Amino acid sequence: MAERAARRCCLGWDFSTQQVKVVAVDAELNVFYEDSAHFDRDLQEFGTQGGVHVHEDGLTVTSPVLMWVQALDIILERMKASGFDFSQVLALSGAGQQHGSVYWKAGASQVLRSLSPDLPLHKQLQACFSISDSPVWMDSSTTAQCRQLEAAVGGAQALSCLTGSRAYERFTGNQIAKIYQQNPEAYSHTERISLVSSFAASLFLGSYSPIDCSDGSGMNLLQIKDKVWSRVCLAACAPHLEEKLGSPVPSCSVVGAISSYYVQRYGFPPGCQVVAFTGDNPASLAGMRLEEGDIAVSLGTSDTLFLWLQEPMPALEGHIFCNPVGSQHYMALLCFKNGSLMREKIRDESASCSWSEFSEALRSTEMGNGGNLGFYFDVMEITPEIIGRHRFSAENHKVPAFPRDVEIRALIEGQFMAKRIHAEGLGYRVMPKTKILATGGASHNRDILQVLADVFGAPVYVIDTANSACVGSAYRAFHGLAAGTDVPFSEVVKLAPPPRLAATPTPGASQVYEALLPRYAKLEQRILSPTQGPPE
Ligand SMILES: O=C(CO)[C@@H](O)[C@H](O)CF
Secondary structure, three states, X not given: OOOOOOOOEEEEEEEOOOEEEEEEEEOOOOEEXXXXXXXXXXXXXXXXXXXXXXXXXXXXXXXXXXXXXXXXXXXXXXXXXXXXXXHHEEEEEEEEOOOOEEEEEOOHHXXXXXXXXXXXXXXXXXXXXXXXXXXXXXXXXXXXXXXHHHHHHOOHHHHHHHHOOOOOOOOHHHHHHHHHHHOHHHHHOEEEEEEHHHHXXXXXXXXXXXXXXXXXXXXXXXXXXXXXXXXHHHHHHOOOHHHHHOOOEOOOOEEEEOOHHXXXXXXXXXXXXXXXXXXXXXXXXXXXXXXXXXXXEEEOOOEEEEEEEOOOOOOOOOEEEEOOOOOOOEEEEEEEOXXXXXXXXXHHHHOOOOHHHHHHHHHHOOOOHHHOEEEEEOOOOOOOOOOEEEEEOOOOOEEOOOOHHHHHHHHHHHHHHHHHHHHHXXXXXXXXXXXXXXXXXHHXXXXXXXXXXXXXXXOEEEOOOOOHHHHHHHHHHHHHXXXXXXXXXXXXXXXXXXXXXXXOOOOOXXXXXXXXXXXXXXXXXXXHOOOOOOOO
């Protein structure tokens, strides 16, 4: 077989809800290898659905930690069998589904440090976890713990100001509190608690990896301004928690060299650097190469905004995390539940189930829709908490219906005005250099993207984010190699393929939406507090 040319590279891992995935990225930032192990398909003995077990209470959701370990074994063995040249791997980093937690049993660190290269990981780590079914982000069984935590710090807004979010059931501090309260023996036998991200990094390190500040911001435990654990929050969740968590580190930290286990079993170079793993969303922000002033809009079943923030304004909605690639900056996530399912419903009702008719309606109606405004929430919306459809005429009178074309534009303009208003509520500001990066199903519709560009007054680019968490992790591994040189992340990734320009603001758009946005915000408040009189 022809000798393969040596190809220096970095690996990017993603321990996500449904699979473990890896990409190899070369020095020109080309992805030249990818593989994944799908939990439901490749590890059927664990009996998961969508990578998880939903418990009988309908609230508790967990994943077997040894399934994650075995998935890594599968991928590494496949890479080895395919002839992948591990000796060319300069560094690796990775991502994990946010908020999930792993409970290492007393003595596990010794096992991690002395792994035998003759055996796969899962054969050696069988007895290393005090909790075998890790709680994951889909869990919503900790409402009581959320209220206890908010009470301990002076309320929901106080907790948000301190940690970047009000208490959420999936956030790790509340999950740890539940385990301490309901399984104190397992908690007392736990010598280390990792996030999924730092757990995965620990497997490569052969010792406990610290939690990075960005993923650590998803725990309701980290003071996002000082980047240290909040002692009040720790004490409110469980005793001796700080020693079980270890100290958080900046996300760009090199946390050590790869364990000798991988050198001996797979041929990694002894100097292969491990860069702190982080959450899947922070890693995706890195993969999308978001920069100051940019906003990423993932238009999927639910719509998710990724924001780059310099001056965060923590609120009772959304989540503010330490930024994974700009250590003095922040990022925010905002989730809008009524996303593509709402767009498809209005398409079916008002465009005869046809996207081309839907697009034609957007093209044939004017920016601003003649002053007509609509709110479309067929399921309870998260941002803000509203349900139902609410239509208003230019005179702010509630109306029961709009003509078909007006309905379609009212839906799309309303969805994007809500995004801009709530993003600005968290401290986001459109800047002259702002780029909007669109991804997800609806980003293939150019007419929808035109409305997005008009509402934000900024150009819209489309990007493929299928592997964004993995690719972002590989980029962060390259950035880790420059650790200590002050080379900015943006410099490290400048060779990456640029996003494609899809839409620029229509002339006059800013005048139209500068006038509409405050009206939309006032009407939203009117729906939220119906006792209030009509907006002036
Ligand atoms: O809970 C979330 C973010 O807060 C999800 O996006 C998980 O990170 C998905 F793994």
